[in-house]
Amino acid sequence: MEKKILLTDCPDDKGLIAKITNICYKHQLNIIKNDEFVDRVEGRFFMRTALEGIFNDATFLEDLDMALPQGAERRLVSAERKRLVLMVTxxxxxxxxILMKCYSGAMDVEIAAVIGNHPDLGGLVEKFDIPYHCVSAQGLERFEHEQKVATLVDKYTPDYLVLAKYMRVLTSDFVARYSGRIINIHHSFLPAFIGAKPYQQAYERGVKIIGATAHFVTDDLDEGPIIEQDVIHVDHAYSAESMADAGRDVEKLVLTRALQLVLQERVFIHGNKTVVFK
Amino acid sequence: MEKKILLTDCPDDKGLIAKITNICYKHQLNIIKNDEFVDRVEGRFFMRTALEGIFNDATFLEDLDMALPQGAERRLVSAERKRLVLMVTxxxxxxxxILMKCYSGAMDVEIAAVIGNHPDLGGLVEKFDIPYHCVSAQGLERFEHEQKVATLVDKYTPDYLVLAKYMRVLTSDFVARYSGRIINIHHSFLPAFIGAKPYQQAYERGVKIIGATAHFVTDDLDEGPIIEQDVIHVDHAYSAESMADAGRDVEKLVLTRALQLVLQERVFIHGNKTVVFK
Amino acid sequence: MEKKILLTDCPDDKGLIAKITNICYKHQLNIIKNDEFVDRVEGRFFMRTALEGIFNDATFLEDLDMALPQGAERRLVSAERKRLVLMVTxxxxxxxxILMKCYSGAMDVEIAAVIGNHPDLGGLVEKFDIPYHCVSAQGLERFEHEQKVATLVDKYTPDYLVLAKYMRVLTSDFVARYSGRIINIHHSFLPAFIGAKPYQQAYERGVKIIGATAHFVTDDLDEGPIIEQDVIHVDHAYSAESMADAGRDVEKLVLTRALQLVLQERVFIHGNKTVVFK
Amino acid sequence: MEKKILLTDCPDDKGLIAKITNICYKHQLNIIKNDEFVDRVEGRFFMRTALEGIFNDATFLEDLDMALPQGAERRLVSAERKRLVLMVTxxxxxxxxILMKCYSGAMDVEIAAVIGNHPDLGGLVEKFDIPYHCVSAQGLERFEHEQKVATLVDKYTPDYLVLAKYMRVLTSDFVARYSGRIINIHHSFLPAFIGAKPYQQAYERGVKIIGATAHFVTDDLDEGPIIEQDVIHVDHAYSAESMADAGRDVEKLVLTRALQLVLQERVFIHGNKTVVFK
Structure with a gap:
């Protein structure tokens, strides 16, 4: 018995759930969990079907393709471990x-490598027997630096790139190269405090909450599809620095929650938004 | 075009989603939203299917009954307003x-009547042109009092009885009479602080959170299936009284959230638990 | 025995707590609760001292004025009920x-009147025997409408004006007239979604949290000192309308929490921020 | 300029704040932050005064002892790093x-050693160049095992013992030996689900929240003074195992928050409760 996940993303149509679940039934695949959502404004149907059974991928997908409307995207993914490259400053x-959750098995993923633009975090990464590459940006044009990073990244063929507090803005070229596969943690409850120094901005504005946002990276800085957000309460006694200190726990929680959702194939990118089946 | 909700609660079996959604499709009923859950420990399947179309209830249910395994319970409920009787002290x-939410339309329900065991809340209820009945328990045996209450309740044929801070324990007979239809708000995060004076208990224990629990009432005091819970943070500076003050907002939120879930047919009772499709 | 609150807001200086509490002690005033905060960036000291005893205001304040540095503001306020005028749409x-909390005594304040720019809420207000004035803006210049409103407001000499979902932007003149005394509830977690239709903006951005902000009104729209904020979680299944529905509970909670803080003299305005002693 | 914290815990009396802050002023010690609380039921006064200046501890404390009522406890603690021994299973x-927070400097404490009753976590601890001692309980009487542990603990003279998921119940003797200095994380929102397997209990009860509690260990299992608690929401789809998975993040957050509070001398033990100045 194998487990796979069927992801369907297509124009809405009548009877889609019946058609798809029928094909599963015909192939004697047991549905462990089914989640669906229809965006009625856009007329788009999303379904995540966790399946168990003996798969004949080719005939199953053939049957699906016959049933689904034109413009449908569907993927049948096996539950094998994904591979990440982390980027840090x-x-x-x-x-x-993330290192600790992988070490303990709480997060089932392979960290292929960590790339930093400073040497600081090498010691930590190497404790966990993971390669650390320091690619300094000093003296390099932005595109040169990114070229060096990309060459390294590609060597590891990761499923996703995770910006775990990577403090440099990426160019359109870099983002396009890994389209839909770069996940960032931003240290504010976007769209508040876009750009640099969100905690300083939060301090100056005198907000009573601070937060964090995990999102896919797109060309528009801090404007990509949001996967997960959370906040904590602060008060007048917080300086920008103590906000940053307090924010770290929520940043790491939001990032690892988002990562888990992505790794478990629970997230569809839908224009500039996400559909997330928790 | 009508809207109805199909609720299926049956032993788990292969192909249930396919079978049920197929019948919907065959009857040209559009699925607005489908939620399902399988309790694998108990081998029980739960599905809530929000449908839109032209219904022939008899033939639709006949088709369903042919498809569903033995021991299945299924209900096709129309989206008409439910009727409540509230009980208060x-x-x-x-x-x-609740009165305000009904008045503003935020909660789509008819409050048929409010029954209190004290006269205090009559003035408030009558502002909203809803009958208030004061049934004092003074000088009455418990069963006599409940008999008087039940007679009144039955006059209004409510779908649910809501104990909106009704401070008397109900007998088994009363509970049995409205089995699965009495919703209570308990002012603690059950199972903590079962019984009387939860805020006093919380104060004495020195907890850092207090909360509220909405649950169906069963024979076992404060042991019925939980629908919704939430908490707020407190600290050493709270007395039992200020805990009670602070707790009121969470009590009312939890109760109205639970009520909305029940009214929208999102809650299955499953032994001593609930399955809640939010 | 009387209860009063001493509010001190002055340039920071050595020994301020000692000096002030000494004077309290000398006057045999018992300190029920003392909260202080020093903004070290701005060099400003804030203290709220809840006192109990027999007050001779004149000599007490005289002693204080001798002890406090130049530029100090201090107020000794008695715990008498404040008076509000609410403005609604x-x-x-x-x-x-708010009406319900006043009715039940959970909020200890007098609602002198409610002013709306539409007749819709008159019926509700009058249930509670509170005057409702509908001042339509139709056919009036903005300043004319505000003039009519202000005339009414002034008749009631309120301590605070509360914009309880008043959907019109106020002019500088109106704001200046009640400087530091107008409290607004904005239906987003400011500074996100400033301006009109925050829920529509939130829907379009695809955020995973929505929220509410209670703040003092200043000349800059949605930029005034924030008193209180909170959020709730949403997901892809929320439309702009269902976000608005879900948001109502957090809006009302945030507004009444902020109001309680203001009424209990727990809030200092400090430039464009607040110092809030909870 | 040095920083120290004065902790006062004494019978309530008139003018205590004035008296204490006066002495600080007299000694030219600047008050960075002052927090006080009076338990009016018990008539007990608690104050935490963060001070900056040049300290003459002997004369300062002499002055204090003259001013404070009989039965007063006061401590003047310098801000030097505390030392912990962690106990794990x-x-x-x-x-x-905790290891990561110490490594990064987010938690300013020395982890002198980690003691486990199984070898499993040795590899992780040693990555951080901290001694790990495995003291197996196999074949030993409870008191023998604890004797071996205590001997090890004492070698490191820790300020606090932290039970970071140490799954054995301690005897009265062991608890008494480190009275008020053992901090435990319990994986439920106490007093719910006292004892073994709280997640299994939570699953069986069908609760909609799970949580964690950090508390001082006393003789009564899971009944010690609570320092910090928090919860997360769950639903019917969680098994006992997935509750445990989800609960880990809240367990670690609650424990490290509690630890920070203790390390920063923000926690008074007050009978079976705590006074926590955040």
């Missing part, structure tokens, strides 16, 4: 939480 | 929130 | 919650 | 989070 908290 | 906050 | 939930 | 998440 100097802050260890998000990196550390 | 002296505290107005839960009652007031 | 069409949505009843914030209004309703 | 097999689960790495709480341990890992």
């Amino acid at each position: 100097r802050e260890p908290h998000c990196l550390g939480d | 002296r505290e107005p906050h839960c009652l007031g929130d | 069409r949505e009843p939930h914030c209004l309703g919650d | 097999r689960e790495p998440h709480c341990l890992g989070d």
Whole structure:
């Protein structure tokens, strides 16, 4: 008995659930969990079907393709471990939480490598017997630096790139190269405090909550599809620095929650939004 | 075009989603939203299917009954307004929130009547042109009092009885009479602080959170299936009284959220638990 | 024995707590609760001292004025009930919650009157025997409408004006007239979604949290000092409308929490921020 | 300029704040932050005064002792790093989070050693160059095992013992030996689900929230003074195992938050409760 996940993303149509679940039934695949959503404004249907059984992928997908409307995207993914490359700068908290969760088995993923633009986090990464590459940006044009990073990344053929507090803005070229596969943690409850120094901005505005946002990276800085967000309460006694200190726990929680959702194939990108089946 | 909700609660079996959604499709009923859950420990299948179309209830249910395994319970409910009777003692906050939500249309339900064991809340209820009946328990045996209450309740043929801070324990007979139809708000995060004076108990224990629990009432005091719970943070500076003050907002929120879930047919009772499709 | 609150807001200096509490002690005033905060960036000291005893205001304040540095503001306020005028448009939930909390005694304040720019909420207000004035803006210049409103407001000499979902932007003149005394509820977690239709903006951005912000009104729209904020989680299945529905409970909670803080003299305005002693 | 914290815990009396802050002023110690609480039921006064200046501890404390009522406890603690010994069994998440926070400097404490009753976590601890001692309980009487543990603990003279998912119940003797200095994380929102297997109990009860509690260990199992608690929401789809998975993040957050509070001298033990100045 194998487990796979069928992901369907197509124009809405009548009887889609019946058609798809019928094909599963015909192939004697047991549905463990089924989640669906129809965006009625856009007329788009999303379904995640966790299946168990003996799969004949080719005939199953053939049957599906006959049943689904034109413009349908469907993927049948097996539950094998994904591979990540993490990108970091100097802050260890998000990196550390991911390393620890992988070490303990709480997150079932392979961290192929960590790439930093500073040497600071090499020692931590190497404790866990994971390669750390320091690619300094000093003296390099932006595109040169990214070229070096991309060459390294590609060597590891990761499923996703995770910006675990990577403090540099990526160019359109880099983003396009890994389209829909770069996940970032931004240290504010977007769309508040876009851009640099969100905690400083939050301090100056005198907000009573601070937060974090995990999102896919797109060309527009801090405007990509949001996967997960959370906040904590603060008060007048917080400086920008103590907001940053307090924010670290929520940053790491939001990033690892988002990662788990992506790794478990629970997230559809839908224009500039996401559909997330928790 | 009508809207109805199909609720299926049956032993788990292969192909149930396919079978049921197929019948919907065959009857040209569009699925607005489908939620399912399988309790694998108990081998029980639960599905809530929100449908739109032209219904022939008799033939539709006949088809379903042919498809479903033995021991299946299924209900096809139309989206018509439910009717409630509220039971209260002296505290107005839960009652007031429900009255206000009905008045504003935020909660789509008919409050047929409010029954209190004290006269205090009559004035408030009558502002909203809803009958208030004060049935004092003074000088009456428990069963006599409940008999008087039940006679009144039955006059209004409510779908649910809501104990909106009704501070008396109900007998087994009364509970049995409205089995699965009495919803209570308990002012603690059950199973903590079962019984009387939960805020006093919470104060004495020195907890850092207090909360509220909405549940169906069963024979076992405070042991019925939980529908919804939430908490707020407190600290050493709270007295039992200020806990009670602070707790009122969470009590009313939890109760109205639970009520909305029940009214929208999102809650299955499953032994001593609930399955809630949010 | 009387209860009063001493509020001190002055340039920071050595020994301020000692000096002030000494004077309290000398006057045989018992300190029930003392909260202080020093903004070290701005060099400003804030203290709220809840006192109990027999007050000779004149000599007490004289002693204080001798002890406090130049530029100090201090107020000794008695715990008497404040008076509010509420301003509303069409949505009843914030209004309703305040009315209910006053009715039940959970909020100890006098609602002198409610002013709406539509007749819709008159019926609700009058149930509670509170005057409702509908001042339509139709056919009036903005300043003419505000003039009519202000005339009415002034008749009631309120301590605070509460915009309980008042959907019109106020002019600088009106704001200046009640400077530091107008409290608004904005239906987003500011500074996200400033301006009109925050829920529509939130829907379009695809955020996973929505929220509400209670703040003092200043000249800059949605930029005034924030008193209180909170959020709730949403997902892809929410439309702009269902976000608005879900948001109502958090709006009313945030507004009444902020109001309680203001009424209990727990809030200092500090430039464009607040210092809030909870 | 040095920083120290004065902790006062004494019978309530008139003018205590004035008296204490006066002495600080007289000694030219600047008050960075002052927090006080009076338990009016018990008539007990608690104050935490963060001070900055040049300290003459002997004369300062002499002055204080003259001013404070009989039965007063006062401590003047310098802000030097505390030393911990952690005790673990097999689960790495709480341990890992503490190790990571110390490594990154987010938690300013020395982990002198980790003692486990199984060898499993040795590899993780040693990555961080911290001694790990495995003291198996196999074949030993409870008191023999604890004797071996205590001998090890004492070698490191820790300020606190932290049970970071140590799955054995301690005897009265062991608890008494480190009275008020053992901090435990319990994986439920106490007092719910006292004892073994709280997640299994939570699953069986069908609760909609699960949580964690950090508390000082006393003789009564799971009944010690609570320092910090938090919860997360779950639903019917969670098994006992997935509750345990989901609960790990809240367990580690609650434990490290509690630890930070203790390390920063923000926690007074007050009978079976705590006074926590956040």
